[in-house]
Amino acid sequence: MSSADNKRTVIVGIFTFLAIVILVAGIFTLAGQQKRLISTITVTAIFDDVAGLRTGNNVWFSGVKIGTIKSINLYGDSQVEVVMNIEEKVQQYIRKNASARISSESFIGNKNIVIDGGTQSAAPIQDGDRITAVSPLNTDDLMEKLQQNNENLVAITGDFKQLTSRLVNGEGTVGALLTDTTMAQNFRDVVGNLQRTSQSTVNASRSLSAFTNKLNSPGGLANQLATDKEVFQQLKNSMTQLEEATASTSEITENLRTASSRLNNNNSAVGVLLNDQQFARQLQSTMQNLETGTEKLDQNMEALQSNILFRGFFRRQAREQAKQQEQQKQQPAPQQVQPKDTTRQEFKPSILIEN
Structure with missing residues (x-):
């Protein structure tokens, strides 16, 4: 082989080796992202609706990716079983009473499963356990409510x-x-x-x-009433006396009312004097007759004093009165004695004589 062919063979080998390295690196990278080379356990959850969840989507726990969706299978009449591969190292943090819910990375992003860890009193999950599934929010219902909100807006x-x-x-x-x-x-x-x-x-x-x-200042009336028992007792006694006086006044008022009612009664003497006009006229006429009779009596007495038969008697009366006055003057502590009206007391039959 020529040197050019050898050079070309070496270059092709280098590029082939680099391609193999890149392929292997890509495989390991994808396997690492899909948790293919990490020890995992299998956990299942039964949902009524997975809302577009797909195999290979991620499983999250407290904001950390801990596994992927292994498979999605129909279960029962209308439910869906989701099988999840979860890293074995986070097994101790997830409890048997944990729950799984379907969420999304964004409003229109990929769906994923979020696991809530449960309570510390429960035991950790084991391989093949089934955890409680929480139904996801229906996107159609959400859009319908959003449309209603838009109409209201x-x-x-x-x-x-x-x-x-x-x-x-x-x-x-x-x-x-x-x-x-x-x-x-x-x-x-x-x-x-x-x-x-x-x-x-x-x-x-x-x-x-x-x-x-x-x-409230010391020495004031209100302060004394609030603090001084003696002043309070005096005030209490005054109020008692005032009540007694009020009761007496009421009794006097009642007596006056009774007396006034009797005065207005025509069956009593005072009531007759005050209310009976005929009796008042009769009484006035009687008083006039008495006054006339008194005048006539005075005239008869003057006539008797001038009468020769009674002239001596009146002279003796005058001398006796003068003698009594002289005796009273000679006494050391004279007492005032009113002279008797002999002219009116001794000769009552003067009226008969005149008649």
Whole structure:
């Protein structure tokens, strides 16, 4: 063979060797990604719907890739059995009460299985165990809900557009506030009044606080009522006396009411005097007759004093009165004695004489 052929053979051999090396490296790389050369255990889960899960997709645990999907088989009437190859070294972290759920790498990315480790009280899983499967979220249901949300958003946007247009046109209270200067000024006045009211309330609260501080100051009436038992007892006694006085006043009022009712009663003497006009006229006539009789009696007495038959008697009476007055003057402690009206007491039959 010529040197050129030898050179060509060597170059072809080198490229063949490099191709074999690249092929072997690719095989080992792919095997490493697919966990083909790592000791694994088999774990199964039964799903109602795998939502597009495929053989070879990844299995994740706490954000770490721990295996791949070995196979997907129909199970029972309408369920699907998913067989997973899981690295043996993570077996101790996954418990028998762990659960598997289908997730996706992105919104439209590849599907994968995520395993939740379970509780520490459960034993680790073994080769061939079956773990609980959690049904995945249906993409069609998600899209339907998204479509409903979009329709609701469109309706809300239309309502908001209508609301903003009414505000711009000055319709409604808020629109009037935005466009009507008079209403805006009234609103400012209301806010100002509220501020003044708030300030007045603050001032009243301060005054009330100062007043309560004075009430609580030592020596004050309120402080004594709250702390001094003697003052409280005196106040209690005063209230008792006031209650007794009130009861007495009520009794007096009741007596006055009873007396006034009796005065208004025509069956009593005072009631007749106050209410019976005929009796009042009769009484007035009687008093007039008595006054007339008294005048006539005085005239009869004057006539008797002038009568010769009784003139001596009246003179003796006058001398006896004068003598008694002299005796009273001579006594050291004279007592005032009213003279007897002999003219009216001794001669009652004067009326008979006149008659």
